[in-house]
Amino acid sequence: MSDLISPTKLTKKDFETDQDVRWCPGCGDYSILANVQRVMPEFGIARENIVWVSGIGCSSRFPYYMNTYGFHTIHGRAPAVALGIKVANPELSVWLATGDGDGLSIGGNHLMHCLRRNLDVKILMFNNRIYGLTKGQYSPTSELGKVTKSTPAGSVDQPVDPASFALGVNASFVARSIDTEAQHLSDVLRRAAAHVGTAFTEIYQNCNVFNDGAFDAFTDKAVRAERQVRVEHGKPLLFGANNDKGLRLNPRTLALEVVTVGDGGVALSEVLVHDETNPAFGQLLARMPFPEFPVAIGVLHASQRPTYDGTLRAQQKAAREKLGQGDLAKLLRGGSTWTI
Amino acid sequence: MNEAPSSTSPHDFPREVIRGAVVRFAGDSGDGMQVTGDQFTAAAALARNDLATFPDFPAEIRAPTGTTYGVSGFQVHFSSQDVFTPGDAPDVLVAMNPAALKTNLRDLKKGGVLILNSGTFNATNLKKAGYDVNPLEDNSLEGYTVLSIDITKQTVAAVKDTGLSNKEAHRCKNFWTLGLMFWIYSRPLEPTLQWIESKFGKRSDLVAANIAALKAGHAFGETAEVFQHRYEVPPAPVEKGEYRNIGGNTATALGLVAAAQLAGLPLVLGAYPITPASDVLHELSKYKQFGVTTVQAEDEIAAVCLALGASYAGNLGVTSTSGPGMALKMEGIGLALSVELPLVIVDIQRGGPSTGLPTKTEQADLLQAVYGRNSEGPVCVIAASTPGNCFTMAIEAVRLALKYMTPVILLTDGYLANGAEPWKIPNVADLPKIDVKFRTDPAGFHPFLRDPATLARNWAIPGTPELMHRVGGLEKDYDSGHISYAPDNHERMVKARAAKIAGIASDIPPLTMEVGDDSGKLLVLGWGSTYGAIREAVQRCRDRGLSVSHAHLRYLNPFPQNLGEVLKRFERVLVPELNLGQLVKMLRSAYLVPAESLAKVQGQPFKITELEEKIRQVLES
Ligand SMILES: Cc1ncc(C[n+]2csc(CCOP(=O)(O)OP(=O)(O)O)c2C)c(N)n1
Numbered sequence: 001m002s003d004l005i006s007p008t009k010l011t012k013k014d015f016e017t018d019q020d021v022r023w024c025p026g027c028g029d030y031s032i033l034a035n036v037q038r039v040m041p042e043f044g045i046a047r048e049n050i051v052w053v054s055g056i057g058c059s060s061r062f063p064y065y066m067n068t069y070g071f072h073t074i075h076g077r078a079p080a081v082a083l084g085i086k087v088a089n090p091e092l093s094v095w096l097a098t099g100d101g102d103g104l105s106i107g108g109n110h111l112m113h114c115l116r117r118n119l120d121v122k123i124l125m126f127n128n129r130i131y132g133l134t135k136g137q138y139s140p141t142s143e144l145g146k147v148t149k150s151t152p153a154g155s156v157d158q159p160v161d162p163a164s165f166a167l168g169v170n171a172s173f174v175a176r177s178i179d180t181e182a183q184h185l186s187d188v189l190r191r192a193a194a195h196v197g198t199a200f201t202e203i204y205q206n207c208n209v210f211n212d213g214a215f216d217a218f219t220d221k222a223v224r225a226e227r228q229v230r231v232e233h234g235k236p237l238l239f240g241a242n243n244d245k246g247l248r249l250n251p252r253t254l255a256l257e258v259v260t261v262g263d264g265g266v267a268l269s270e271v272l273v274h275d276e277t278n279p280a281f282g283q284l285l286a287r288m289p290f291p292e293f294p295v296a297i298g299v300l301h302a303s304q305r306p307t308y309d310g311t312l313r314a315q316q317k318a319a320r321e322k323l324g325q326g327d328l329a330k331l332l333r334g335g336s337t338w339t340i
Numbered sequence: 341m342n343e344a345p346s347s348t349s350p351h352d353f354p355r356e357v358i359r360g361a362v363v364r365f366a367g368d369s370g371d372g373m374q375v376t377g378d379q380f381t382a383a384a385a386l387a388r389n390d391l392a393t394f395p396d397f398p399a400e401i402r403a404p405t406g407t408t409y410g411v412s413g414f415q416v417h418f419s420s421q422d423v424f425t426p427g428d429a430p431d432v433l434v435a436m437n438p439a440a441l442k443t444n445l446r447d448l449k450k451g452g453v454l455i456l457n458s459g460t461f462n463a464t465n466l467k468k469a470g471y472d473v474n475p476l477e478d479n480s481l482e483g484y485t486v487l488s489i490d491i492t493k494q495t496v497a498a499v500k501d502t503g504l505s506n507k508e509a510h511r512c513k514n515f516w517t518l519g520l521m522f523w524i525y526s527r528p529l530e531p532t533l534q535w536i537e538s539k540f541g542k543r544s545d546l547v548a549a550n551i552a553a554l555k556a557g558h559a560f561g562e563t564a565e566v567f568q569h570r571y572e573v574p575p576a577p578v579e580k581g582e583y584r585n586i587g588g589n590t591a592t593a594l595g596l597v598a599a600a601q602l603a604g605l606p607l608v609l610g611a612y613p614i615t616p617a618s619d620v621l622h623e624l625s626k627y628k629q630f631g632v633t634t635v636q637a638e639d640e641i642a643a644v645c646l647a648l649g650a651s652y653a654g655n656l657g658v659t660s661t662s663g664p665g666m667a668l669k670m671e672g673i674g675l676a677l678s679v680e681l682p683l684v685i686v687d688i689q690r691g692g693p694s695t696g697l698p699t700k701t702e703q704a705d706l707l708q709a710v711y712g713r714n715s716e717g718p719v720c721v722i723a724a725s726t727p728g729n730c731f732t733m734a735i736e737a738v739r740l741a742l743k744y745m746t747p748v749i750l751l752t753d754g755y756l757a758n759g760a761e762p763w764k765i766p767n768v769a770d771l772p773k774i775d776v777k778f779r780t781d782p783a784g785f786h787p788f789l790r791d792p793a794t795l796a797r798n799w800a801i802p803g804t805p806e807l808m809h810r811v812g813g814l815e816k817d818y819d820s821g822h823i824s825y826a827p828d829n830h831e832r833m834v835k836a837r838a839a840k841i842a843g844i845a846s847d848i849p850p851l852t853m854e855v856g857d858d859s860g861k862l863l864v865l866g867w868g869s870t871y872g873a874i875r876e877a878v879q880r881c882r883d884r885g886l887s888v889s890h891a892h893l894r895y896l897n898p899f900p901q902n903l904g905e906v907l908k909r910f911e912r913v914l915v916p917e918l919n920l921g922q923l924v925k926m927l928r929s930a931y932l933v934p935a936e937s938l939a940k941v942q943g944q945p946f947k948i949t950e951l952e953e954k955i956r957q958v959l960e961s
């Protein structure tokens with residue numbers, strides 16, 4: 001992998017392209033782009049060995065703005081295209097940008113298979129809970145009863161939670177962050193980049209045109225301390241402005257409960273300590289109902305298992321060792337032949 | 341005679357030398373008819389007969405035993421002369437049960453030989469097959485030479501010492517039957533004996549039983565005195581060389597492997613299982629040592645997209661499928677032609693629409709292949725004409741895809757996929773190399789720079805320093821490759837993509853006659869798997885003095901440059917197709933010729949006689 005390494009130290013500028021960024025002013029996509037451009041140089045990977053792949057949507061314009069290789073494919077199919085890229089050249093660092101519609105509606109099937117296969121790619125899902133590019137229809141992550149142009153009486157389908165979905169199909173890395181939380185997002189991106197296997201990161205992204213303020217209830221400065229729990233491996237699940245609230249497991253119901261910690265509350269020892277290697281933690285945290293519970297952000301789950309591309313390579317190597325380099329003339333002759 | 345006969349033992353049965361024969365084996369899906377057919381074919385090939393085969397099996401994996409829809413058939417035509425088709429009507433029909441008789445008798449030649457397993461003609465089976473009266477007992481089989489043998493009983497007796505269960509003993513019937521057929525056609529047993537050993541090697545009881553059954557069937561021919569003759573089919577006069585028997589799907593797979601080697605590229609196949617295309621996936625998945633990677637994708641959309649992703653990264657991306665899968669791939673093919681990357685799509689056509697007739701053949705995906713994308717979506721479309729030709733056309737698909745940076749659709753069909761013929765093994769050193777150049781020079785680079793001769797864009801793959809760029813399905817500026825919505829630019833790009841595909845016409849062979857003169861009263865113009873039947877029919881008509889020629893299209897988009905001129909040299913043009921007239925539509929629209937259609941959509945190939953009759957009709961009208 002040494003040739004992956006960039007010989008010179010890169011900067012944010014090196015990752016910017018000469019293309020005009022065409023998102024609406026104020027769109028959350030800008031801050032995600034800036035964040036990615038800022039942390040990518042840290043990974044030390046030469047730009048020519050990075051490929052950004054996307055589907056279709058506002059979020060899927062992302063590759064045009066990254067000065068790496070980029071492939072803007074078709075709606076929902078980025079994981080399938082990335083599979084081919086990674087199979088053809090496992091050395092490449094492959095990143096996917098997708099939306100809640102692209103990744104969970106039309107492309108839900110491919111996303112599921114990518115996650116279960118543990119293909120070594122990094123997926124950023126820009127979740128704005130709306131179809132941005134097609135001008136504001138509800139998406140699979142929109143809340144029940146969502147009123148949009150296509151659902152004037154309110155949507156009638158239950159939303160899917162991206163992180164819970166990913167855990168459900170056995171993803172090896174699942175994280176959540178927020179477009180405007182620069183520091184947190186950078187940290188999560190670093191973790192995702194370091195993960196070997198499919199790293200799935202859901203980013204709450206504000207679409208200020210069609211779903212403005214969708215996440216204000218827990219991202220607003222005034223409330224975020226009370227409404228977010230920032231999970232970290234090995235640390236107690238505490239939140240609140242004074243870190244005086246915690247999550248405890250009720251062993252009888254196998255459900256989480258919010259408890260007050262310290263004075264007049266429970267002892268710190270009763271608060272769950274996050275174990276990101278145990279997917280059950282991830283699933284409990286991903287599915288906490290809001291606003292009864294805070295929204296969990298951070299690395300919900302991270303574990304190691306063989307990757308699809310790694311295992312494939314190993315099979316290939318084994319075949320070559322066992323059978324030698326293929327001999328075409330012999331292959332064409334097949335089983336029984338006769339000469340005239 | 342107690343001793344099992346050996347193939348070389350001399351006997352006083354007269355051996356009648358015949359030109360050839362068409363034999364069909366028909367039985368229940370569980371009766372092993374495909375294995376029987378394969379082994380019988382291998383014996384004909386080893387005797388250097390020319391031959392063609394066609395299996396015809398049900399869509400159900402294990403249809404209820406004894407039913408008409410569970411009947412599986414295998415037809416082989418072998419001869420001391422050139423063979424172009426598996427034959428219209430069998431000379432010999434082997435029917436292992438009443439259902440097989442019921443569904444196949446109508447095809448048997450008048451006066452043909454009918455070998456029946458009378459042991460299965462009991463009340464239950466007769467009822468399942470829909471016989472009110474046992475056909476062995478009324479006069480319905482008059483006019484055929486009927487050999488009614490209790491093959492079940494004979495087999496059970498032959499294998500009784502091997503300790504098999506009754507059920508397993510019954511399953512040896514096909515080898516008993518094969519033994520008998522080998523005796524009739526004077527074939528040696530040794531190759532099949534070896535095959536049984538290698539196939540059932542782990543179960544010595546099965547080896548012993550199947551060998552006993554094979555030998556018993558053979559011995560039956562000698563001793564039962566029901567046969568007047570043994571037949572002998574001398575070797576066919578074929579070109580010198582080394583031969584093997586090959587089916588269309590195997591030939592396609594081998595052609596793809598060969599092409600990837602000739603191009604020096606690793607091959608990535610994306611595929612989702614579908615009849616009759618799955619065998620291409622199965623075959624290619626055995627060739628990791630050739631740098632072949634196969635991915636069984638989650639669906640056909642993923643399959644085409646991953647193949648495209650592989651091409652984007654500098655490998656040779658291939659995807660194989662059949663009609664319904666083809667429909668799913670279209671948006672991916674559109675992306676491939678928009679980003680102008682090489683991609684080979686193999687469509688092994690089957691009966692449709694929708695799920696249609698999964699195991700039957702048809703040529704009705706032609707328009708889908710040529711026109712099936714949204715907007716102006718030109719791609720190159722080519723078609724194989726025989727099982728062996730699948731090899732050549734697979735290499736051609738790869739050559740064109742790489743040279744023109746375009747998707748190429750290779751059309752074959754169920755008939756080619758499952759049919760087989762002797763194939764002269766090409767000399768690897770004679771196969772032309774396929775030239776591939778990746779762009780590495782950053783000077784003046786943009787991703788849509790075109791080669792002025794081919795109009796192919798330059799191929800810059802990830803990992804190449806200083807050539808970082810973005811491609812996608814949005815329209816691109818002709819001069820920079822950046823996104824562009826400019827009206828004039830769009831038209832320019834649409835025309836550039838069309839011109840690139842049209843230009844392929846100068847890089848493919850001109851259309852020549854397969855049979856007959858360069859001009860005359862009637863041209864029969866075919867494409868794809870109808871080759872053998874048309875060729876034979878036209879030859880027969882010419883033998884009778886009719887002015888008719890046969891030409892066959894292997895390139896459907898673009899057409900060969902001289903096609904329009906060829907059409908003009910004939911008074912009339914007849915286009916036989918296994919669809920409702922798709923090529924004929926394309927010919928009329930491209931050349932304004934009054935080409936006539938002979939359409940058949942029954943899931944079955946043309947019979948030679950059908951074509952002969954139509955040719956005569958046209959020439960007389
Ligand atoms: C096959 C196909 N169907 C529909 C569309 C139209 N379309 C484009 S983007 C989109 C939804 C995008 O939503 P999301 O993935 O959430 O992305 P966002 O724009 O919100 O970032 C749709 C329906 C398309 N491009 N292709």
Ligand code: SF4
Pocket residue numbers: 022023024026027028029058059128132133206207208209210
């Ligand atoms: S529509 Fe919404 S998501 Fe799309 S660019 Fe505008 S603000 Fe961003």
Ligand SMILES: [Mg+2]
Pocket residue numbers: 057099100101126127128129130131132139
């Ligand atoms: Mg969205």
